[in-house]
Amino acid sequence: MVLIYIDQAEQQIKKSSLEAISYGAALAKQLGVSAEGILLGTVTDDLAGLGKYGLQKLHQVSDANLNHFDAKLFTQVLTEAAKAANASVLVFAHNLNGKAIAPAVAVKLNAGIVTGANSLPDTSNGFTVTKTVFSGKAFAQINIDTPVKVISINQNCFGVHMQEGTCALEALSMAIPAASIKVTATHKVDGEVPLTEANIVVSGGRGLKGPENWGIIEDLAKVLGAATACSRPVSDSDWRPHHEHVGQTGVQVAPNLYIAVGISGAIQHLAGVNRSKTIVVINKDPEAPFFKAADYGIVGDAFEVVPALTAAIQKSKA
């Protein structure tokens, strides 16, 4: 049985978990076993409706003490649940929480793990998972050599797939161990699309000349429902907050569309964005290395091209 960890925040299931369900359901079909989910805490979403992503059964430990993420506690609860359900493969989203607990759960289950998988494993001869390595500069095919296996999948690499179906619900009751951390404050930036969850990212670099010029980036992001990002020199100069820095040593993103404005495309920046499906580069320098990694490009002045592009997209959506 394939057991998929369903991650929630503020009592809502994350988009990355819907993708993990789609992936886990496809893997279960490939292996000829059932696709089941495990959810910790209480959520307001329609749980039976998770069947339309391919989930057949959902095990829920509905204890409000589990509404705050706690890596050690969640590892303990998930390990118990996976053992009780006799799971042969566990699937996580390779998101912030997945990174924190999937390896620990693997250790507890004596399972081999591959984090950041890009596609379904090859199960024709063993169990081989492909992942990106060297910050996107290469792929590795890795065999998992243990009976129980754990995979976490890169965000936006498999997609959310819908089908017919409803999901059976099963309450799982267990003694919940004591919390190991206490969350004392949560700070969210209002109205901003989270960078790692975004389908579209609009990113600005030094070519924008100063923080006062970010309005054109924000306007373009707004018409696209996109998150905003920046290159390292921009965040190092405090033009933009550090959490917007995309690159090898900042945030790595893999959106459907990445629009880079006034970014030359240093190898370290490319390592943070090269898993994007489509890359658009707008730069006045035709020699900017980013054009070599781009799908579409415009050589031109960002201050003219970007507002025109914003208007054109607005018009196309009208």
Next chain:
Amino acid sequence: MKLLVCISKTPDTTSKIAFTEGNTKFDENGVQWIINPYDEWYALVRAIEIKEQDPAATIHLVTVGEADAEPIIRKALALGGDEAIRINMQSNDSFVVASQIAAIAKEGAYDLILTGKETIDYNSACIGSMLSGLLDLPFVSLANHMVLNGNTASVKREIEGGEETCELTLPAIVSCQKGMAEQRIPNMRGIMAARTKPLKVVEPIAVQATTSIKTYDLPPAKSGVKLVASDNVDELVRLLKEEAKAF
């Protein structure tokens, strides 16, 4: 306060990536090795800052690697570690590496174990989490701020669209990313001192690997950029909609 900082050796960020032996082995030819930037800039420097505030604190460094890892561990000592432990083996299996570090951690009874958020070669982000599973310790991942107060820590971690602050009692494990500290450059005094700091080499414990690398592949080359004239953004919108189906 006893701190353990996990240090990994990785190729420099500008390295050209190539493979040998039928694409089964990373080609180390001409590769410049560095301390994994997350381990150095964030985990190690934060540990050094803690020691600067509390001179009674000790910083141990641990790395799993063969003799060719010594230059980077000496550099880490030059930045400010007190002593280093090198576990004499090379492995690509995160479980094997984490098990070696866990054995050292158990022996050393550390208050705080710091790792980088991931290495820039295998990008697995496994070691901190695996250590928490192996040692049954609280774990905060992707931390960008940490303040210690006696035997408690207040740590900020990244969440989708923001951050949260959590409090925990030591001992604990924290994986560090941007924001935690600022990059430093070793000074001459540090480099001289590092030559005589203890660097203990220990043999690995026996652990069975859970994964094996079958092969490496380089990504297919991009088919080439399609340039659109700067006065024809409507054409770009059409291509993005109809060809790339990007929105």
